[in-house]
Amino acid sequence: MSEQYDAIITGSGSNGLAAAIHLQQKGLKTAIFEQASSPGGSTRTEEVTLPGFKHDIGSAILPMGVASPFFRNLPLEKHGLEWIYPDIPYSHPFADGTALACFEDIDRTAAQLYKDEKAYKQLFKPIVEKWSQIENNLLGPLSWPEHPIELLKFGFKALPSAKMLVNHYFKEEKSKVFFYGSAAHSTLPLQAIASASFGLVLSTMAHKYGWPFPKGGAGKFVEALLSYYKSLGGELFLNRKVEDVNELPEAKAYLFDLTPKQLLKLKGTDFPSLYRKRMGNYKYGAGVFKVDWALSEPIPFTNEKCRKSGTVHLGFSKAEMEESENSIHNNRVSDAPYVLLAQHSIFDDTRAPDNKHTAWAYCHVQNGSTADFTQQIEDQIEKAAPGFKDCILAKTTMNTQQLEVFNPNIIGGDINGGKQDITQLFTRPITQISPYSTPNPKVYICSSSTPPGGGVHGMCGYSAAKKVLKDHFEDLK
Template structure:
């Protein structure tokens, strides 16, 4: 390859594709180099149990992709991306057979909480109504907010721990459990600062946009982004592991859709000793143990609310949820883990043969842990859906090491590109005015290890692309 480029992007996950598509559209000559035989990172959909059963290998439900400020500027629907909105974005069943559903209608959701109805509205309603003004700042690097007063009000509720917010706003045990279900997406102990922010944002998104997913699976996000990028003249090279920048074609700049641990292994990056030292201190978070099932019938939930939800959270007491999320950071496993489950085939018939279904779930485990926790996950589901185990035709599991093999960005099974605690939520991978820039002015980082962190939204890649564009404009 003797071509010369303005920008070479290493990695074709949603962030890499976002960076590449933005710069190509601006008239820069770009190319993507991807180590795998298929693009998309963890956003892939394959038949891994039985023929005709399509499973999302990594990400499965995509409220952030639907709400992404950058993706919304692209005509992805023209390239085959169609969104499916389950009637209920997510649900949480309880030990007594009842369940709460997080409906798009916030008032309908609040009505379920009884004595905590007004408390739920006090916690979230203003932010749901003001979300368009909040999202640009929340899905961006740390900066002076566009609406300082609103961001300050949000910060007062987002910076504390989920445990603090649950105790502060809710009186009922079920209300606290319900909030924990969304907050635990943080993959942090629920007693840690900023764990509440994930509960807030994910509930806000559910009420504002729902928790949709693409018809046909997560791969459709990648397919549409890649088709758009190629239409702009972009190129992608698969099966191209990058271990040395000098092995790549000549390029004025590079954007790395990689985490710090991988970047440090690449030769000839000419990163300063100080910058490398700071990358070496980057912290990775808990991993996940993931399961996929081919099912003979829909999951037999005893509560109708769960049958109408695209996502279901499991955790039957406040204490067990707190212990489960703490355990993942204390090098131990919980026998009653917090479980996240998606059941896309209820709403998308293309995911399974007629009359059959697929489901997907995971729990948090210590980073790098390779123990099989299938029994614990299935037991949690069985408690709310007796007969679930009997409906399983085939299953597939992914341990932390297998997830990292699938996508090297998932270090030790960490799906967020690094721990998203108070020290790394906005200041990732290091504390810097421009977190996407490195000590080498030609190299930028645009991965989930940069703000706003994990999730399929492309914003890390987008902001890295904007930084590279500024550098190119100065040349």
């Protein structure tokens, strides 16, 4: 291909799309090269069980798609995107048939917690109220904060482990388990430093924006992004696996929505040996084992709050959840894993045939595991929804290796683009002034292996694009 571009983006996940859109918005000529036959990276929707049942293969609930400082300012509704907001963003059932719900209303949420009502409001109200002052620092590379006092206040709550935070704030066992449900999205042990930050951010998103998902499937989000990108003049090439930078058209900058392992395999980067060694030390996190179900009826949760929730966290005691998340980092297998479940079709009737339903769930496993955790996941759901197994019409499963085949960025089943512990939370992929730059001044990284990490928010790509503009197109930044 002889055509010249200002910038080429490899990979059409949410970060690659964000980078391409921002550069195109600035008047640059860009193109996206995608190795798969369908765009979107992990954000895709397919019929994988029975005809007419639409399943999100990767990302399913997209709170950060709405909350992202970049995505929320794009005219995606004009390009076909319609958000669906479940009655309850997420809930957490217990063995005695009760459940706690995270409502958008903080006071209503806190009122369920009895002795911990006041503590919950003290924990979350300041963060929700001041979120606009700290979001850019939390969702970008390390930089001098615009509001240092507010960021420091958040840091005092976010840097401890989830276990330390719940023991400090809460007295009730159920309150602690409830917070663990969102904190465990980190895939870190709940005793790990900064694991509290995930629970704080995700619950704040629920209170401030809700936990919505796109009508018709997560793939509709990608369709809207691509439609907008193409309306700006951007180009997309599918089935174009890039193995050598020199295969790409001439451009001033090349942005790769790839993790370090893939980037190091790429020829033509001219990276020095020291950089390769440092990138080779990048740590990947726990994997996931995922199940999609076609169902004859809605999941028969015992508690009504769960029946009205888009997302349900399953883990029936503090000790059980701690053991579940510890085991995957200590060569053990939990028979009662923490399960993250999404149920779209009770709110979105486009997901399944009339009077039928879908469900999506995963548990955390060791990176690279090929073990089948279907029974453990279904057993956990059955505890909160007796009769669930009788509703199953068909199912498909994906272990960590199958997930990596589906999307090569999911190394060993790691859906966060790398371990998000304290050593790699803000200094990913390596510690340097610009996490998006490489020793090759034309090559940049824009994947979730850069700050702020995993999630469908596009902020990694947006920040990488800003760096490209600063380095090569100073008059346009």
